[in-house]
Amino acid sequence: MISTTPPGDPFQHRDALSKAVGAERFSTDFSPPGCLWAGARRAGVPHARIKAVHTEEARAVDGVTAVLTGADVPGSNLQGIVHKDQPVLATDTVRHAGDAVALAVAESREALAEALALIRVDLEPLPGVFDPELALAPDAPLVHAGREGGNLLARGLVHKGDARKAMNSCDVVVEGEFETPMQEHVFLEPPSGAARMTAKGGLEMVASTQAPFRDRFEIAHALDLNPMSIRVRAPYLGGAFGGKDGATVQCLLALAALKSDGQWVKMCWSREETFLAGYKRHAARMRVRLGASRRGELQALDCSMYFDSGPYAHLAVEIMALGLEHAGGPYRIPHTRMEGFCVYTNNPVGGAFRGFGVVQASFAIERSMDALAARLGLDPAELRLKNALRTGELNCAGVAMQSPSGAVECLEAMMAHPVWADRSNWKAKAPPFKRRGVGIAASLNAMGYGRGLPDAAAAKLELTREGNFKIFNSVPDMGQGNAPAFVQLAATALNQEASRFEVVQPDTRLCLPAGSSSASRTTYTFGNALLKACEAMREKLKARAALALLADEPSRLRLAPGMVVDDATGRSVPLAMLGAMLQRDDRICVDQCVMPVVENPPDTGKEFRLGFPHRFFAHGACVCAVEADELTGQVALLECVTAVECGKVLSAQGVERQVQGAAAQGAGFALMENLSTEAGHILTGDLSTYLIPTALDLPGLEWVSVDGDEPTGPHGLKGMGEVGIHGPAPAVAQALEDAVGLAIRRVPVEPEDVLRAMRGENA
């Protein structure tokens, strides 16, 4: 029997304590004695031809052991998770200001800094492109010269029925253009790692990474190494949120190690370097037409979405696919046409970020729903509820919601919540010079990779000689709490105390392969694999204990804390005895899980070989209450309540923590975060100019649990890392429209916009 866990979660406690006292070693804390330091020289200009890189002066600095350029890179020099188009060190062209053009290695950070400052790069500036639509103009400068298709990285179309025809027969049609900016992850631990060549010619690496198993292939491809000679370890990450899904330090570090004669080399990006060179949530522009009947039944959606990929593909195509798949929100729309373009520009590189394309799409569809509600004179919550997808119905991509849909329940929970239900009262009590408003939004978020690649994980479980258990975790814990969740699953399955379990963090040599820590997939895939391994372990322990207990029917034995018991005789064998008795091979159980995919995929979205469509979705709804200051235009978020349905809730604290973290990032996205650029240069490139919420900027972030049940999930759970991020931006926008009549089409909302609206000028 699984129960929800109150404060004092025993499964979570140990890891948390070691982090709280500062004993846990993150990748940044890994400093082998005498290690060298590596660092990259960044281009600093968004588009240029590289004429020469002068390294002589840097090489002459005392303590500098190597200064490398693109010419020193063995192998393809190209990285990229799906599309390999990003050089490790740029050789002939700079395509964004964060491109690395040289790599220095030195005995101290001081010598490294001096060397990096002395590397001179002769650049011939090239005209750049900084807007995804302008980049599609026939005469736009090319980001990748000579590339077939020009700056259009990919176009995708997902459709169902005949949206354009259906639109014509709608009673009402609303349309709008929406924009969302680049968002920076601001994981607190900057990208970092350490690497060395081993005596046997292998490469060993410790890195802050979401995908250690994939990193081996990335590094191997870029540097022409044997992937199986590469060992990657991922200790606990100091946050990631998608920003460490893909190579940050990995290939650069591997290159530095190749030239460092067996010595450890360490690399830690500064915060500014992280802003400059790290991946961002894609900026998007979306045009939406949404049509409905007079009674508010949605009939047709026609939209186009432009994603600014920056100069490299990274995950842009897959992110666009998810954006298109979610463009219709959690609603039933018979006719849809979603067209997407992801486009190369000379802006910073777009990448994965919690909500992976869905954050953008969700803002556009939710704002369109608000416009429709206003046009029809309907309550925005009622309009959503009327159209909410139910189990078995087709989503906007034409996929049946096979997995139970909690869209209706989430909305109903929010509509019943006092912040929504008593809003008129609350608004009427606004203090002087303040205006109040309340908004509601709904969302869904696919979990897992979707079709086109196996969404797999293999788990290994060992009974130690002492009679305890080791879980060999394959999917990094970036703070979402996998490790304690896995202990909870295993401890419950084996009827043991949590203290008997140790979780070995991902290590490609010790753990078995799994996909990345991303897409809200880890507890589902690794959790399922682990439960199967636990099942095997239980049967094995009973069978081996039967030998000691002379029990001819192992099935009558049962596991009790620390032992196997034969109730028929009252005798038992301690696990420690079994551990001492069994050979290592026999103490290990292994199993795997491959996530099921959509059985009859609709005949659309053919461009997307990977990651379309998805079968499982988590659902959410959110209510936000805001207060706008009439004098300053400042907006205070006073309430933010989120309902989430993510299957069965195993650990209430675990879900609540994820929802609160996601809501906080959504609130930042709504009201303050804007990675702004000018001609490819980042204007908000540090934490004093790019602001994220502090403890004074956020309200209580309440969570309302909506219990679901996913029959294929471990104990009925789905994934929930992402869905909580979608609500705040559209809910805050609706709340502001309610408060000051501002029709918000882009985030973050600026106080100037609010002031203008209150003066009667609409944005």
Add this chain to the structure above:
Amino acid sequence: MSTDITVTFTLNEARVSIETSPGRRVLDLLRGDLGLTAAKEGCGSGECGACSILVDGVAKLSCLMLVAQLEGREVVTAEGLGTVEHPHPIQQAFAQHGAVQCGYCTPGMTIASAELLARTSSPDRAQVREAISGNLCRCTGYVKIVDAVMAAAGAARGEDS
């Protein structure tokens, strides 16, 4: 290059005398030379609070302090607050109340909280928010951190959490 000086101070209750260049950052001294990695570098420019330490009982950003400023002072890092075996009540409360996700901001948060509780034994939630507002956390949305500090304060006053 400045010539080395000897700096003497108390670190987590032990006397430390170290010969070093006076212009180095305290954060590098702690993490590098002394191997105390609880204080983290999140920004290096005084914005995130991950590098917080207590200096004579006051929370300071060790990325903005120079080694020479430690002379004669009493320094406490998160390691000095407590250990896994003997955690400080604040550290215990952080772990128990779900205030730790990735944990990278946590040592700095516990330092800021410890300073607050040394000043005020019965803070309200607004005071806690104020006290930790110089420490960024990207994972938690702060709610459980505030819960943890309130619980630690309650426990220190002998109330059940």
